[in-house]
Amino acid sequence: MSDTIMKDNSHPYVHGHSDRESERLHFQASKLAELLHDGTRYPPKSRVLEAACGVGAQTLILAQNSPGAEFLSVDISYGSLAQAKDRVLQEGITNVTFHQADVYDLPFKPETFDHIFICFLLEHLADPLLALISLKGILRPHGTITIIEGDHGSAFFHPDSPEAHRIIDCLVQLQRQGGGNALIGRELGHLMTDAGFTDVTVSPRQVYADQSRPESFDGVKKIFIAMVEGVCRQAIEEGLADKEMWEKGIRDLYRTTEQDGSFCYTFFKAVGRKE
């Protein structure tokens, strides 16, 4: 078990592993399923690797959208894998198997998979390019890789607020301190190309929330603001923000979800092919 714990901590995950975070991830996945998974369907019998499935939030959607495909979902965390397995079982999904593995050192033979899918992984890695090159090795020729990442620098809103931008930037800085990159969405294109994939296409997928779609404000609160709130203690402890500034920033973020507010955020989806 000590090995498990070590592995659990070997890639710092800025958002933590609380039940609340797990719920946030599932809520996010279900609300954004159409936006992010549009265009991602795998043929029957194809072998698809989902690298870093976490608590299985995207796994459910992947498996349900491509019921004939065979998914192998890996994660470094035994704890997250256990949650993912439970969830998949609850939903009666049978086309996924799980495996504990480190994305930098995957225990698969070259050219094992027809397709690879990654969501919200690269942003947490110190060397995303190395991870992509490693993944390319286990992809068969002409197989595809699909990557989805956010970009916290893409957030803008009304009313605008310097404090709100500053506390979002605290999350960006904390993620950077942990070796990650919360602005990675805008870099997917060149990372895929640098890793040697071809036919790379990047499609930004923008979320827009305003009063005409009240449920969109719910998403802003429960997905984005909740994520920022999750690093409050850490940001204050590390001196990136003081309590007053933090509270003003959070208040201003909630303010964007009132009557005359608006909120924009861009996810990026990139698809490439191995030659």
Place this chain on the structure above:
Amino acid sequence: MSDTIMKDNSHPYVHGHSDRESERLHFQASKLAELLHDGTRYPPKSRVLEAACGVGAQTLILAQNSPGAEFLSVDISYGSLAQAKDRVLQEGITNVTFHQADVYDLPFKPETFDHIFICFLLEHLADPLLALISLKGILRPHGTITIIEGDHGSAFFHPDSPEAHRIIDCLVQLQRQGGGNALIGRELGHLMTDAGFTDVTVSPRQVYADQSRPESFDGVKKIFIAMVEGVCRQAIEEGLADKEMWEKGIRDLYRTTEQDGSFCYTFFKAVGRKE
């Protein structure tokens, strides 16, 4: 002529009226025609007001996309109107007439128009809400209004650069000093609702440029960077930037259009209806 000159200057236009700016506007309109005009087609015989047609950059596209509709394009500037007329004549377009008028004080009877179209106008006005209310008066019941605006705070790019953001912010500040709002895109939804329009829908239309579409980088240079460059002297004269910072910012903006760069910008299109 003094009256003309007075009227020409009564709403400050931060981008100026040079030939270069006119060419930039036409280039922008043609490159973004599909992105921005998608969904905008008017039925034969419908009377459409284009408020603030400027040099006719959008007029050409409007008139060509809806050849049976009858456009009345107004602008406060006689100089711009003359250019717009020339351009429309050159293209052999016959379904547009032009009229000099102030958008705050339009010389039309109530309920004159079936539809109203505005592009890149509200960002320059000190009281966009008043302008919308005034426009609503001359729209017939059940008629539609379509508004397109940019939002300079939506720009993000790789490599990121504080200096690049600061010089973009100079343009935002200069526009604010002139009474305008370069961040108005994100506000279109509530402005339309506040003006009393119903069935308001806002669709953000995001431009994404990267190496997979080299012509997209051309657009970034000739539309966005050229626009920022256009206020260089004014920004430095007013002490918003020093020469060194400005040059670094411009270099960094061009840097985003190199091999591994990327650039995002969001336009907003809002459509509403008069009850």
